Amino acid sequence: MLRVNDIVEYTAENYSNAETVGHADGYSVFVPFVAVGERALVRITYVKGSVAYGEVVRLLQVSPHRVNAPCKYFGKCGGCSLMHLDYAEQLRFKRDKVAANLAKIGKIQAEVLPCIGSDKTVGYRNKLSLPVRGVRGNVRVGMYKRNSHQVIQTNGCLLGGDWANLLVSDFVRYCNSLGVAPYNERDFTGDVRHLVARFVDGQLLVTVVSNGKFGYDFAPFAELLSKHFDRFGLFVNINTLRNNVIMGDETQHVCGLEYIESEHLGVKFRLQPASFFQVNDGVKNAIYTKVRQLLDLAQTEVLVDCFSGIGVLTAVLASDRYDAYAIEIEPSATYDADQMAQLNGLxxxxxxxxxxxxxxPRVIAANRGKCLCVTVDPPRKGLGDKICRTLLDARPDAIVYISCDSATLARDLNMLQCDYDVTYIQPYDMFPQTDQVETVASLNRRQRD
Ligand SMILES: C[S@@+](CC[C@H](N)C(=O)[O-])C[C@H]1O[C@@H](n2cnc3c(N)ncnc32)[C@H](O)[C@@H]1O
Known part of the structure; x- marks a missing residue:
């Protein structure tokens, strides 16, 4: 029988979500930061039923896929879980994760293709949300420690790269010179909770998330930023809620750019700080291009893009031959999507x-009888029963599902496969070094006899 603190010899047999899984003493043991095939002495940290968790005490046999992690915070920081693996092995991990979820949860037979990698494996993130902690005069901006709410001062993040490191050092200098108090999660005091920023095509939007009205002059911060960034905008967001949600509802523009303005895949767009935008520009473009190829829009009369964000994908798919509807819950993103349609004459x-x-259901009811195609790109919780039932009832000819959580994708495909063939499943590495994976699945309606 296994107990906490027991030391066992462990062989990593398979990858399983963020960890590896092996067996000891009749238990399934899950251990992070190991490569499949490696042997290690492992200390058991948790036991429940026939499942145990452990951590490596000493590696006994090292995989040829093990590399030195390029970040000194790897293992302590909760952000990355695969930095100890070479990139080919990271891609294998992700393809296997999608395949395992689709087979186990979804009972999906279709082939899962090898995961398509990202051109950049570090410095790819265009967005970061960093907690601000510490004490007045010694502010820490960093990442949450693994499995905790303690912040380790990382001075940026390797996944963001240079822009993030410069921004964080400017912000820490600013806070310390003005005596801005960082947030204290225990008694909900302090001035600043998070630093949120997005950097796309040389344009930076910085949002200081304030615990109430922000009583400090922003001019010295803007002055510091201007030395490193040609084009930037500053915003303050008010969040007084006593929970873990990063942004509050109210965002005010302070100075500089009001939005990022750029063009991707021939689509001109504007992007405000509160609107969703995929974090990896290169992989986003590859996915949108693939979705365009997958949909045969020759006969289409109506296209519906669900969970559409600021609508760049809608624009990539739109045409003057059919109507396109984009459904999005965030008002600032819908505003950006309206601007985008105007800018592109769509x-x-x-x-x-x-x-x-x-x-x-409303869009579908208003377009009954027309040849319909649907794209969905939901948040991690997926579509769920109600939206799947709406789709089954609407009977679109084709559905393309973009997913950031293969477990909920598998659950939804299992429901949809009663009327649809899943004809294509392609994982993409939107988030190198982490265990997250994006998947594009194509569904075609089965012809009834
Ligand atoms: C994963 S993002 C995809 C956005 C867009 N397709 C893209 O590629 O940028 C999911 C989007 O769905 C929106 N959203 C979340 N829940 C929603 C809901 N119940 N109804 C409509 N939109 C929702 C979010 O605001 C976010 O913009």
Whole structure:
């Protein structure tokens, strides 16, 4: 029988979500930061039923796929879990994760293709949300420690790269010179909770998330930023809620850029700080291009893009031959999507601000009998029963599902496969060094006899 603090000899047999899994004493043992095939002495940290968790005390046999992690905070910081693996092995991990979830949860037979990698494996993130902690005069901006709410001062993040490191050092200097108090999660005091920033095509939007009205002059911060960034905008977001949600509802523009303005895949867009935007520009472009190829839009009369964000994908798919509807719950993203349609002269796009659960049935009811294609790109919780039932009832010819959680994708595909063939499953590495994986699945309606 295994107990906490027992030391066991462990062989990593398979990857399983963020960890590896092996066996000891009749238990399934899960251990992070190991490569499949490695042997290690492991200390048991948790036991429940026939499952145990452990941590490596000493590696006994090292995998040829093990590399030195390029970040000195790896293992302590909760952000990355695969930095000890070479990139080919990271991609294998992700393909296997998607395949295992689709087979076990979804009972999906279709082949899962090898995971397509990211050109950049560090310095790829265009967005970071960093907690601000410490004490007045000694502010720490960093990442949450693994499995905790303690912040380790990382001075940025390797996944963001140079822009993030410069921004954080400017912000820490600013806070310390003005005596800005960092947030204290225990008694909910302090001035600043998070530093949120997005950097796309040389344009930086910085949002200081304030615990109430922000009583300090922003000018010295803008002055510091201007030495490192040609084009930036500063915002303050008010969040007084006593929970873990990063942003509050109210965002005010302070100075500089009001939005990022750029063009990707031939689509001009504007992006405000509160709107969603995929974090890895290169992989996002590859996914949108693939979705365009997967959908045969020759016969389409109506296209519905659900969970559409600021609508770049909608624009990539839109045409003057059919109507396109984009459904998005965040008002600032819908505003950006309206701007985007105007900027690109796309007159047949209708942006609807609302919940897909309520708005999709309406759009479908108003377009009954027309040849329909649907794309969905939900948050991690996936579509769920209600939206899957709406889709089954609407019977679109084709559905393309973009997913950031293969477990909920598998659950949803299992429901949809009663009327649809899953014809294509392609994982993409939107988030190198982490255990997260994006998947594109294509579904075609089965012909009834
Ligand atoms: C994963 S993002 C995808 C956005 C967009 N497709 C893209 O590629 O940038 C999910 C989006 O769904 C929106 N969202 C979340 N829940 C929603 C709901 N119930 N109804 C409509 N939109 C929702 C979020 O605000 C976010 O913009």
């Amino acid at each position: 007159t047949r796009i209708t942006n609807i601000c609302g919940d897909v659960t309520e708005q999709l």
